Amino acid sequence: MLLSNMLKKPVITKDGRPVGVLADVIVHLTAQDYPRLSGIVLRLGSGTVFLPIDQILDVNAEGLALVAATVDLRPFQRRLGEVLLRADVLGCRAIDVEQAELVRVYDVDLARTAEGWAAVGLDTRKTSWWDRGTQPHALRDWRDFEPLVGFPGGSPSRDRDRLARLKAAQLADLIEQASGPEQADLTAWVSSDPELEADVFEELHRDEQHSLFALRADSEVAGLLARMQPDDAADALMELAQDRRAEVLAQIPPSQRVQITRLLKYNPTTAGGMMVPDFLQFPADTTVGVAISAVQHAEQQQPEASLSLYSVDREDRLVAVLGLVAALRLPAETLLLHAAEPYPVSVPADAEAEELCRTMADHNLLLLPVVDEERRILGVVTVDDALAVAHSTALAAR
Numbered sequence: 001m002l003l004s005n006m007l008k009k010p011v012i013t014k015d016g017r018p019v020g021v022l023a024d025v026i027v028h029l030t031a032q033d034y035p036r037l038s039g040i041v042l043r044l045g046s047g048t049v050f051l052p053i054d055q056i057l058d059v060n061a062e063g064l065a066l067v068a069a070t071v072d073l074r075p076f077q078r079r080l081g082e083v084l085l086r087a088d089v090l091g092c093r094a095i096d097v098e099q100a101e102l103v104r105v106y107d108v109d110l111a112r113t114a115e116g117w118a119a120v121g122l123d124t125r126k127t128s129w130w131d132r133g134t135q136p137h138a139l140r141d142w143r144d145f146e147p148l149v150g151f152p153g154g155s156p157s158r159d160r161d162r163l164a165r166l167k168a169a170q171l172a173d174l175i176e177q178a179s180g181p182e183q184a185d186l187t188a189w190v191s192s193d194p195e196l197e198a199d200v201f202e203e204l205h206r207d208e209q210h211s212l213f214a215l216r217a218d219s220e221v222a223g224l225l226a227r228m229q230p231d232d233a234a235d236a237l238m239e240l241a242q243d244r245r246a247e248v249l250a251q252i253p254p255s256q257r258v259q260i261t262r263l264l265k266y267n268p269t270t271a272g273g274m275m276v277p278d279f280l281q282f283p284a285d286t287t288v289g290v291a292i293s294a295v296q297h298a299e300q301q302q303p304e305a306s307l308s309l310y311s312v313d314r315e316d317r318l319v320a321v322l323g324l325v326a327a328l329r330l331p332a333e334t335l336l337l338h339a340a341e342p343y344p345v346s347v348p349a350d351a352e353a354e355e356l357c358r359t360m361a362d363h364n365l366l367l368l369p370v371v372d373e374e375r376r377i378l379g380v381v382t383v384d385d386a387l388a389v390a391h392s393t394a395l396a397a398r
Contacts, residue, residue, distance in 0.1 A: 001059065002123070003085055003108040010063040011042050011051075019071055020044040022064060024086040025110070027119055034118040034142055037110070040064070041076050041084065048076040053117060085119060093182060095146040096124065097162055100170040102148065102177050109139050148182050163189075168196065172203035175212075187212060198227035201236070210239045218244060222251035229302055230256065230277055231385065234263040263379075271356050272349030274389055275370045275379030276302055281310040282336055284319065289332030295324065304382040308367045310344070311336045317375040318344060346371045349378055353389045360386055 003025060010018045023043035027035035039052045051071060058065040083089070085108050096103045109121030122145055125138035146163060166174075171190060178186050191197050201209060201224060213221050213236070221240070225233040225248065233252075237245055237260060249257060259277045266272030278301045282291050295306045309327055311320035320340030330339055346369045347356055360368050366383045 001110050003090065003110060004106075005061070006059070006064075006110070007086060011040075011066065012063055013066050013071070014057070014069045017069075018063075019066075020049075023048055024084045025108075025119075026050075026082050026084060028081050029083055029147070034113065034120050035083065036115060037117040037119070038082070042071065044073070049073055050076040056117075059117075089147075093148050093178075094122070094124075095148055095163070095174060095186075096144065097146060097165055098140075098144045100166055100173070102174060102182075103145075107139075109142075148178065148185060168199035169203045171196075171200045172208075175200070176205060176208050194223075194227055198224060202228050202232040206235070206239050209236050213240060218247050219251055222248045225260070226252045226256045230259040231263055231274055231379075234260045234273070235268050238264070238268065266349055269353050269389055270349065271347045271351040271368075271370045271381055272378065274353070274356070274385050275349075275381050276305045276385075277379045278302060279305050279310065279369070279377060279380045280308075281312045281316070281318075281377055284311050284313065284335070284337040284340075286311075286336050287332060288322075288327050288330045288334045288336065288339060291322075291336060292324075292327055292332070302382070304384065305367065305380050308369075308380070309336065309340070310369060310377060311340045312377070315374070316377075318346060318369060318371055318377055320344060321369075344369065346375070346377075347381075348372075353386070356381060357386050357390045 006022055006025070008021045008023075011020050011022055012018050020042045022040055024041035025037060026039045026041065027037050029035045037053050039050055040056065042049050042051050049071060051066070055067055055071075056064055057067045078084070089105050089108060091104065091106075093102050093104050095101075103124040104126070105122050105124055106126055107123035108119050109123070110117060111120045112118075113120070119142055121139040121142055123139050124145075143162070163171075171186075175183055175186055175190070190200050201212075204212070216224075221244075225236060228236065233256070237249060240248060249260070252260065262277060263273060263275070268274070278298075280291070280294055280298065280301075282294070291309045295309075298306060307324050309322045309324060310318055311322070313319050320336065320342045321344035322336055322340040327339070345359060345363050345365065347359055349370050349372065351359075351370075356368065359365070360381075360383060368381045368386070370378045370381060372378055
């Protein structure tokens with residue numbers, strides 16, 4: 001039964017007298033199950049009263065029938081944890097977890113379950129007034145959605161298992177689509193998981209990052225930048241107001257600060273500005289087994305930056321490369337000197353995004369080393385970072 005069809009229906013006592021009309025339906029949210037109806041809000045003239053759900057005898061197309069001949073006329077007051085489906089849900093936006101997008105709720109499906117009446121579905125498709133009654137409702141399971149904004153009566157913690165289906169890039173898109181209280185509520189939830197927060201902020205558009213950083217204290221921004229990948233953190237730092245950069249940078253832990261500072265001297269659209277300073281290089285006489293073990297223990301390193309094992313000479317100059325997949329297929333005692341491919345492709349730190357992307361495409365590379373004049377590795381560029389910069393550059397050129 002649709003909520004829209006029930007609103008303003010008469011509420012009738014046991015002896016057949018109409019005492020008012022249905023103004024709203026009250027539920028209590030749970031993290032995983034359907035929200036159960038706890039009562040209704042009955043409109044009497046210009047006022048409203050509360051009726052518990054156990055006083056409802058029957059619900060049908062004609063209205064609601066009560067079990068008693070009288071009602072308690074004390075004015076309705078919302079209690080902690082109560083959600084009003086008409087006031088708080090209809091017309092409001094929610095997170096469609098399945099589609100990873102924000103949708104607006106146009107109706108709520110109510111049904112009698114084994115535990116009692118509950119809200120079991122949502123209709124998020126807007127129907128024009130001339131289609132009403134002719135077009136089927138696009139009802140979907142209530143559990144496919146998450147409320148976007150907390151309710152005045154309070155709401156339980158979000159279902160982390162449900163929202164865990166969303167990738168960091170999808171959450172970033174949702175934050176960019178949201179506005180006002182919606183965005184504040186969503187970023188607050190993301191911030192409850194520091195690592196997830198860092199991943200999401202790496203995916204945000206620079207303008208959105210700037211707006212959100214402006215709302216936070218320097219210490220909070222520093223903590224977040226410290227958890228982000230150094231190249232993303234360097235770009236984000238440069239988006240801060242100039243008078244904040246030095247203070248924020250000073251509050252970043254020394255090890256991360258050194259990496260970020262090193263990247264700040266490069267243009268963000270060049271290989272130097274896009275590279276990740278964490279990479280794996282080994283002397284030529286290193287065995288494949290030792291190199292793979294190093295990958296396994298590089299827990300703080302970006303996984304994409306471990307896709308290639310670089311072999312260097314005594315002066316740390318790049319001389320050969322072995323892909324991680326190829327390494328896994330070799331006997332552990334094999335020397336990199338014998339297995340790695342010589343003359344690996346590389347680019348200088350001042351290589352522009354277009355050149356970098358063309359080089360990676362021509363050689364089918366997922367990882368590209370950035371070297372100095374002596375062919376010492378400065379960092380590596382991952383294919384996802386290269387594509388992101390190329391995409392941004394293309395958009396800016398339109």
